[in-house]
Amino acid sequence: xxxxxxxxxxxxxxxxxxxxxxxxxxxxxxxxxxxxxxxxxxxxxxxxxxxxxxxxxxxxxxxxxxxxxxxxxxxxxxxxxxxxxxxxxxxxxxxxxxxxxxxxxxxxxxxxxxxxxxxxxxxxxxxxxxxxxxxxxxxxxxxxxxxxxxxxxxxxxxxxxxxxxxxxxxxxxxxxxxx
Numbered sequence: 001x002x003x004x005x006x007x008x009x010x011x012x013x014x015x016x017x018x019x020x021x022x023x024x025x026x027x028x029x030x031x032x033x034x035x036x037x038x039x040x041x042x043x044x045x046x047x048x049x050x051x052x053x054x055x056x057x058x059x060x061x062x063x064x065x066x067x068x069x070x071x072x073x074x075x076x077x078x079x080x081x082x083x084x085x086x087x088x089x090x091x092x093x094x095x096x097x098x099x100x101x102x103x104x105x106x107x108x109x110x111x112x113x114x115x116x117x118x119x120x121x122x123x124x125x126x127x128x129x130x131x132x133x134x135x136x137x138x139x140x141x142x143x144x145x146x147x148x149x150x151x152x153x154x155x156x157x158x159x160x161x162x163x164x165x166x167x168x169x170x171x172x173x174x175x176x177x178x179x
Contacts, residue, residue: 008019014024017083018061018064019049019059019062020059020060020062020082021050021057021058022059022083022086022100022102023056023057023101023141023142024036024056024058024099024100024102024133025098025099025100026099026135027053027098027142027144028127028128028131028144029124029127029131029144029147031124033053036048036051036094036098037051039093040090041091042093043089043093044066044067045062045063045066045175046060046062046067047061047062047063052070054143055104055142058100060086062086063114064076064082065076067085068081068085087099087100088098097128102104103172104142106156108139108154110116111154112156113153113154115151115154116150116151116152116162116166116169116176117149117150117151118130118150118174118176118177119175119176119177120149120166121145121174123147123179127145127147129172129174130145130149130151130174131144133169133171133172136152136167137160137165138159138163139155139156139157139159140152140155140156141155141173142154153165158168
């Protein structure tokens with residue numbers, strides 16, 4: 001009888017699980033996917049349901065009753081409250097290296113790709129520092145940086161431009177290589 005009860009509990013959990021999709025800041029390079037998965041494992045009752053490095057999007061699965069303190073099924077929390085709770089948990093689990101942002105409002109074909117070659121950034125932490133300088137700027141929809149210190153940003157050209165990105169990097173004391 002106990003295996004049947006366990007099966008029904010698992011089915012009930014799956015039926016009550018919700019998902020929400022977010023843009024992810026902190027995904028500076030492909031190796032950060034594993035970092036994200038490890039951090040989410042420390043978040044109670046939250047799982048990565050889907051992940052896309054190319055669009056910097058993550059879908060998180062959760063049970064709202066277990067996610068939200070004081071959950072009331074007659075008055076469930078709105079999407080903003082769920083996102084705020086997920087954001088708080090993720091920020092705490094990752095010591096602030098991952099944060100959630102709204103999905104991009106611009107279609108991918110409207111984004112402008114900008115590549116900036118940075119100077120010597122020989123460790124993951126240095127590359128992350130350069131990345132985060134750009135990733136949180138208004139108008140930057142996503143960014144990456146590779147082991148060769150090539151920073152790539154997809155921007156909304158109505159909100160920012162190459163010069164603004166370079167100025168932010170210089171302010172952050174990131175050396176830029178001139179072409």
